[in-house]
Amino acid sequence: MEFRFTEDQRLLQETVRDFLAGECTVDFVRGQWDTATGRSREFWSSFAEIGVPGLLVPEAHGGLGMTEVDLVLVMVEVGRAGLAEPVTPTAAVAAPLIRDCGNELLAKEWLPKIATGEAVVAVGQPTSPLVPEAECADLLILRSGDGLYAVPAAEARITPQKSNDPSQKLATVEFDPKPEQQIASGSEADRLETAALDRGALACAAQQLGACDQLIQMSVDYTTERKQFGVPIGSFQAVKHQVADIKVALEYARSHVERAAHSVAHNTPGRSVDVSMAKISAGEAALQGASTSLQVHGALGYTWEQDLHVWMRRAWTLDLAWGETAWHRERLAEALFEDGPPAIAFGFEPSAN
Amino acid sequence: MDLNYTPEQEAFRKEARAWLEANVPKEKLKSFDTKEGFEQHREWEKKLQAGGYAMVPWPVEYGGRGANLLEWLIFEEEYYRAGAPGRVNQNGIFLLGPTIMDVGTPEQKARFLPQMASSEEVWAQGWSEPNAGSDMANIQSTAIKDGDHFVINGQKTWASRGAFAHWLFGMFRSDPDSSRHKGLTFILVPLDTPGVTVRPIEKLNNKKAFAEVFFDDARVPVEYQLGEEGKGWDVAMATAGFERGLMLRSPARFQDTARRLVELYKKTVASGQYVAPELRRTVAQCWMDAEAYALNTYQTVAHLMGGGKIGAEASLNKIFWSELDTKMHETALKLLGYRAELLPGSPEAGDVGEWLDGYIFALAGPIYAGTNEIQRNIIAERILGMPRK
Numbered sequence: 001m002e003f004r005f006t007e008d009q010r011l012l013q014e015t016v017r018d019f020l021a022g023e024c025t026v027d028f029v030r031g032q033w034d035t036a037t038g039r040s041r042e043f044w045s046s047f048a049e050i051g052v053p054g055l056l057v058p059e060a061h062g063g064l065g066m067t068e069v070d071l072v073l074v075m076v077e078v079g080r081a082g083l084a085e086p087v088t089p090t091a092a093v094a095a096p097l098i099r100d101c102g103n104e105l106l107a108k109e110w111l112p113k114i115a116t117g118e119a120v121v122a123v124g125q126p127t128s129p130l131v132p133e134a135e136c137a138d139l140l141i142l143r144s145g146d147g148l149y150a151v152p153a154a155e156a157r158i159t160p161q162k163s164n165d166p167s168q169k170l171a172t173v174e175f176d177p178k179p180e181q182q183i184a185s186g187s188e189a190d191r192l193e194t195a196a197l198d199r200g201a202l203a204c205a206a207q208q209l210g211a212c213d214q215l216i217q218m219s220v221d222y223t224t225e226r227k228q229f230g231v232p233i234g235s236f237q238a239v240k241h242q243v244a245d246i247k248v249a250l251e252y253a254r255s256h257v258e259r260a261a262h263s264v265a266h267n268t269p270g271r272s273v274d275v276s277m278a279k280i281s282a283g284e285a286a287l288q289g290a291s292t293s294l295q296v297h298g299a300l301g302y303t304w305e306q307d308l309h310v311w312m313r314r315a316w317t318l319d320l321a322w323g324e325t326a327w328h329r330e331r332l333a334e335a336l337f338e339d340g341p342p343a344i345a346f347g348f349e350p351s352a353n
Numbered sequence: 354m355d356l357n358y359t360p361e362q363e364a365f366r367k368e369a370r371a372w373l374e375a376n377v378p379k380e381k382l383k384s385f386d387t388k389e390g391f392e393q394h395r396e397w398e399k400k401l402q403a404g405g406y407a408m409v410p411w412p413v414e415y416g417g418r419g420a421n422l423l424e425w426l427i428f429e430e431e432y433y434r435a436g437a438p439g440r441v442n443q444n445g446i447f448l449l450g451p452t453i454m455d456v457g458t459p460e461q462k463a464r465f466l467p468q469m470a471s472s473e474e475v476w477a478q479g480w481s482e483p484n485a486g487s488d489m490a491n492i493q494s495t496a497i498k499d500g501d502h503f504v505i506n507g508q509k510t511w512a513s514r515g516a517f518a519h520w521l522f523g524m525f526r527s528d529p530d531s532s533r534h535k536g537l538t539f540i541l542v543p544l545d546t547p548g549v550t551v552r553p554i555e556k557l558n559n560k561k562a563f564a565e566v567f568f569d570d571a572r573v574p575v576e577y578q579l580g581e582e583g584k585g586w587d588v589a590m591a592t593a594g595f596e597r598g599l600m601l602r603s604p605a606r607f608q609d610t611a612r613r614l615v616e617l618y619k620k621t622v623a624s625g626q627y628v629a630p631e632l633r634r635t636v637a638q639c640w641m642d643a644e645a646y647a648l649n650t651y652q653t654v655a656h657l658m659g660g661g662k663i664g665a666e667a668s669l670n671k672i673f674w675s676e677l678d679t680k681m682h683e684t685a686l687k688l689l690g691y692r693a694e695l696l697p698g699s700p701e702a703g704d705v706g707e708w709l710d711g712y713i714f715a716l717a718g719p720i721y722a723g724t725n726e727i728q729r730n731i732i733a734e735r736i737l738g739m740p741r742k
Contacts, residue, residue, distance in 0.1 A: 001355060001356060001357060001358050001359065001362060001423055001651070001655075002354065002355045002655050002658075002659075003354060003355075003356060003648070003651040003652045003654075003655045004354060004652060004655040004656060004659065005354060006354070009354075069354050216737065220737050220738060220739055223739065224738075224739060224740055231740075231742060232740045234733075234739040234740050235739070235740040235741060235742050237726070237729075237730065239739075240729065240730060240733035240734070240739050241726070241729040241730075241733070243733055243737060243739065244728075244729040244730075244732035244733045244737070245729070247669065247732055247736060247737060248669050248672050248673055248732070251649065251666075251669050252642070252645040252646070252649055252669075252673055253645070255645050255648035255649040255652055256641075256644070256645055256648060258354075258648075258652070259356070259648050262354055262356050266356075277641045277644065277645075280641065281641065281645060329634055329637060329638075332637050332641065333633050333634065333637045336615055336636075336637055336640055337615070337618065337619060337622075337633070337636075337637075
């Protein structure tokens with residue numbers, strides 16, 4: 001029993017943080033709002049050079065063969081930077097889905113391309129008709145009836161849906177399922193879809209931690225600098241205590257998220273419940289971070305020009321992706337009240353492996 | 354990251370479980386806030402000590418088991434699972450004990466720790482004074498050196514179980530010309546010293562175990578000074594860290610309450626009694642928060658066992674567990690509906706009164722060990738770096 005990350009995992013996190021500090025500045029994020037696709041293949045290939053899209057791709061297919069325990073720290077940095085490239089659908093959800101679906105041809109064709117950054121894959125969410133990143137994707141993995149299908153983007157009808165977060169690229173997608181596109185059906189499709197949901201939710205939760213960290217930092221910086229009544233407003237307890245409360249929420253959410261990463265990586269019996277607790281707590285922390293930051297920034301935070309809303313909107317929209325909070329609350333409640341207590345209650349029960 | 358217990362840890366858990374199953378009193382002890390219950394709890398502590406489980410993480414030479422923090426967490430999980438009695442000497446064993454191990458002389462360690470581990474001597478804390486609560490540096494009680502004694506004058510207050518305890522630890526102003534954090538000395542005071550008067554205060558729970566303590570030329574030998582003279586503040590801060598952090602409130606306590614709350618919810622729903630729909634969500638949130646506290650503690654333990662330290666982070670813990678405890682008990686009382694006001698012992702009360710007792714106890718959490726307002730200041734200033742002025 002040792003609930004902490006290795007030095008290598010922390011090193012990877014730092015590498016990604018440094019990379020994003022240089023390549024994904026807030027000017028870059030805001031600049032993407034006005035481009036035709038809102039996405040940069042150039043950025044994506046340089047992100048692939050440090051291995052991120054292929055982090056979960058097996059080494060045999062050109063990836064790093066890592067697990068969610070490694071990825072979770074990377075996703076925190078993605079959230080901190082406000083990066084809005086298709087990291088969640090492609091790196092966190094599609095790569096392991098293709099890896100685990102038992103379709104060797106699909107894996108051979110797509111996993112290497114994910115790892116090099118040549119291909120972007122979007123995945124439909126079981127909890128919403130909106131498919132994030134469908135517009136920029138080369139391949140779509142979508143549910144239809146009983147089956148799960150891998151559909152080339154060119155064969156799907158994609159209708160963009162504008163998000164309140166200009167960084168988010170959402171769309172509804174229609175397609176005519178063909179037998180040769182089917183990668184799973186029945187209970188196998190359900191299994192893959194639930195695993196995809198858990199991975200998507202975990203990736204969002206980790207980004208929510210990063211976004212929340214960023215919102216706290218911006219609030220600390222602003223309230224230290226801004227003076228009223230001759231003193232920094234951050235010296236007032238009414239301000240301090242609100243910011244301290246976000247920190248409390250954030251740190252306990254972090255514990256849930258980090259454990260959920262382990263549960264997903266090891267496919268433990270409590271995996272889905274652990275992910276729901278991560279998504280709920282990180283979502284709530286980020287939303288609290290958003291509303292508190294707005295309040296302590298005063299009218300300045302209410303402007304389009306101030307960067308605060310980059311992370312505020314991200315907090316709002318991540319909360320809705322891969323199962324909104326209410327959905328995860330219900331999944332947790334069902335596990336607690338209807339199926340008996342989840343696998344963990346008094347300390348950790350030994351996991352399956 | 355490894356979230357599996359080792360075979361040794363599993364074996365320790367099994368062993369502790371078996372011992373507790375065989376030894377935990379079948380009949381619930383009386384409240385340790387009554388004289389009778391206090392003595393019952395001391396008897397229990399002696400039994401624990403004889404079984405080798407009183408001070409799991411303490412070194413063997415001081416009456417402990419020499420276990421690491423992880424084994425201590427496992428033991429705590431088993432302790433609460435077994436429904437074992439509360440720790441009557443918690444101020445001693447969880448707060449002062451580790452401080453003595455840190456800064457005590459070899460003589461002090463030998464003199465105090467084994468007696469503490471067996472609860473032969475029960476400790477009360479003497480932090481607060483009438484004008485030094487949140488502003489603890491405003492301590493007025495003095496301890497002036499006279500030969501090989503300190504002569505203590507002044508008043509301490511809010512000493513839990515002070516009415517029955519044998520010793521008190523606290524800070525006293527040893528340099529009368531000093532102010533604030535300077536010139537304070539940490540001193541251990543036998544409560545039977547001539548010149549010491551203990552006056553019980555009736556608490557919100559209608560019991561008189563809480564006390565204020567008056568000192569009137571009470572002479573205490575200088576060998577009861579803990580740490581350096583005039584450096585009491587630093588010693589006290591280490592103790593307060595233990596209090597806010599993981600020692601005083603191990604996660605199993607809250608996980609156990611959360612588990613009982615989930616059971617209460619299920620039982621209440623099954624009984625057909627009206628249950629407000631929002632309570633489903635609140636109960637699940639409580640359970641989730643108790644899990645978060647456990648997870649976070651396991652992370653802290655891994656950090657400490659890896660050679661790390663904790664500082665101001667303890668303030669995050671203190672806010673989290675104290676507010677969680679209150680929320681869990683409030684929620685239980687809502688589920689209990691009209692029965693929520695019944696005291697234990699009322700014919701209709703069943704187990705209801707336990708929740709009310711727990712609620713009254715939980716209400717103190719945001720106040721003691723440094724109010725949550727003080728903790729929020731610490732988080733803002735020391736963790737986040739917000740301006741003091």
